[in-house]
Amino acid sequence: MFSSGDLEQAKTNFPEASSRDLKGKLLLPGFIDPHSHFGMMISAIGQANVAPPPAGTVTNFSDIIVALENYRDAFGIKLSEWIFAWGYDETQLAEGKHITKIELDKAFPNNPVYLQHVSGHMGVANSVALAQGGIDENTRDPIGGRIICFDDGKTPTGLVQEISMYYFAGKAIEEFQGKKAELFPKAQEHYLSFGVTRAQDGMTDLLSMAFFRSLAAEEKLDFDLVTLHGYASLKNDDLEFKTYKNGLKVQGIKLIGDGSRQGKTAYFTQPYLTSVFGCEKDCVGFPHGPQDELNRLIGLAYEKGIQIFVHGNGDAAIDMVIRAHEEESKRLGQPLDADRRPVVVHSQFVREDQLNKYRDYGMLPSFFTNHAFFWGDVHRENLEDERAFFLEPHS
Structure with missing residues (x-):
């Protein structure tokens, strides 16, 4: 903003400026985003949406499986290819707990599956994905991360937190790198649509x-x-x-x-x-x-x-x-x-x-x-x- 006040004075001060009639609409300064992950948004647009309302429609474990199946079929994902999802939030599920690799394995025994938690600080992987990430009963928690196990204390549930999820987050970046040019305009327009x-x-x-x-x-x-x-x-x-x-x-x-x-x-x-x-x-x-x-x-x-x-x-x-x-x-x-x-x-x-x-x-x-x-x-x-x-x- 260069000037405010009297219109005629502004025309005198800026004779080469173009004008636009807003026809009664209000012009506001653009919003400054203090913190988000725009790159993550680009990838998320190309993934399955397993978020709860209002960002999605998922309310229980069954909804998650259906969303993943629909995504697989819509994009023609083949056996052994990765299935990534975003928006996963156990706090909003009817079950009131995390889904585990057991439910994911039953529906997807051959595809590696990873659900990115809405926080960006954890996620849930199925058995195929865990194996590709080198996580099994003998894997110890890294410093700054946790691999959550069932009650036996050694069998991973599929929930990986903080540094333990880095392999899967990195894999998502790798998988969607070639699709960013296609997805970028949609992500940019999403931000711009909110000012x-x-x-x-x-x-x-x-x-x-x-x-x-x-x-x-x-x-x-x-x-x-x-x-x-x-x-x-x-x-x-x-x-x-x-x-x-x-x-x-x-x-x-x-x-x-x-x-x-x-x-x-x-x-x-x-x-x-x-x-x-x-x-x-x-x-x-x-x-x-x-x-x-x-x-x-x-x-x-x-x-x-x-x-x-x-x-x-x-x-x-x-x-x-x-x-x-x-x-x-x-x-x-x-x-x-x-x-x-x-x-x-x-x-x-x-x-x-x-x-x-x-x-x-x-x-x-x-x-x-x-x-x-x-x-x-x-x-x-x-x-x-x-x-x-x-x-x-x-x-």
Whole structure:
């Protein structure tokens, strides 16, 4: 916006400007997307929709199977080919629990199947998919991830959380890489239809970045797109940060502090009130990695002057981010409130004392206000009301 006020004065000030009669309609600035995964959206358009209402129609296990079968038949997926689905949410199913490989195997004994959880932090695979991912009775939990097992303690149910799901997420990226050019216009139009004129891709892999660069070079981006990259990019100098080129900008580095609130992998100082699959007592979720590693990565970003975005939902994870910020600022001799604008992505259950430190240190939370609409009741069940009612106080 260059000017506001008197129309005749504006015509005088900008004689070469074109005009458009809105015929009574209201013109608003475009929305800035503070955090989403545009690349994931592109792939999701090409996958089976197993989301509950209002994003989909699935309400139980049978609906999931039907949705997968319809998708398989509509796209002519052959035996042994992958079937991917998005929007899976056990909290909205009539069964009130996760589907397992048993139900998926019965319907799909030959196809590898993977249901991406709506949180993006876990998913459910059938036996064929688990085998291809190298997961069996002898596979141990990696640091920052869990492979959920049945009551015998060794047989995987198919539910993989956090780092344990990386193989399957990577496989989806690989499978849909060749289809992105076809799916991209639909994803872009979806964002634009809601008035979003600057979108974010919250974790951009190298293949996706190459694709985004090709779109920018061909001037096919009808909105601005900013990308966040994994910690490996801290070691490379092949990315130019903070500069737009034909609507594309590398914004910063994305780190993961913990997981999902409704999926019960978010890291809290106080335990969940409801049972947690794969945990017997003192179930507080878990961090994505140790404190010293988070310190190292944040410190490296601060040394290079790169903006960081750290996924942090539970208050214990947020404590880790704040501690890393304090310790690395001190180590580097940098002011705690230097103009770095570190972002704690989501900050869903930030405490009041943590908000005060955000203010003092110049840290920013992102916004996820629709979370209360989809999972407000789930949070009240999983957490006591004192915590649940303090959901996203910054928004």
